[in-house]
């Protein structure tokens with residue numbers, strides 16, 4: 001098993017880049033069909049979503065716009081449950097078809113907060129594309145969570161945009177922690 005170390009922690013290979021690419025290609029096809037004759041505004045949540053956004057957007061063949069915003073950064077390996085302010089919310093949300101692009105949904109607290117804030121700006125529609133979802137960790141159903149790359153178990157993952165203490169975002173594959 002291919003193992004790596006990020007800072008003090010050991011990780012093993014989980015999802016190879018080729019597997020991720022294939023899944024993103026399918027998500028792109030689905031979005032192209034669902035948003036035919038529309039011009040969605042993709043809003044990526046920084047920092048974690050930047051690689052997912054880059055690869056997803058290359059699969060989008062319909063007219064579209066792209067923006068990024070930021071929530072509080074996630075420190076260490078467990079969710080604090082605290083959600084901080086949203087920074088850089090685009091000002092052209094009203095009447096638009098919005099697709100939020102997330103790296104991973106864990107408890108769902110971050111996403112619930114983002115969805116609520118964006119809905120207050122009266123978009124025409126709102127859906128979420130998340131590369132990863134931990135269904136067992138989800139605290140409440142999120143109706144808008146429509147495009148999911150992979151459902152994973154409650155493990156801490158790193159790579160492909162996801163960090164451990166700021167490190168590992170540059171890894172092309174996704175790795176999981178070998179111990180809790």
Ligand code: 5GP
Pocket residue numbers: 048074079102103104105106107108109110111155156157158162163164
């Ligand atoms: P939630 O609010 O859903 O509990 O947490 C969502 C955020 O926590 C994600 O956007 C991500 O930044 C971070 N997060 C949750 N699980 C993981 C994980 O397994 N690995 C990494 N690197 N970040 C995670």
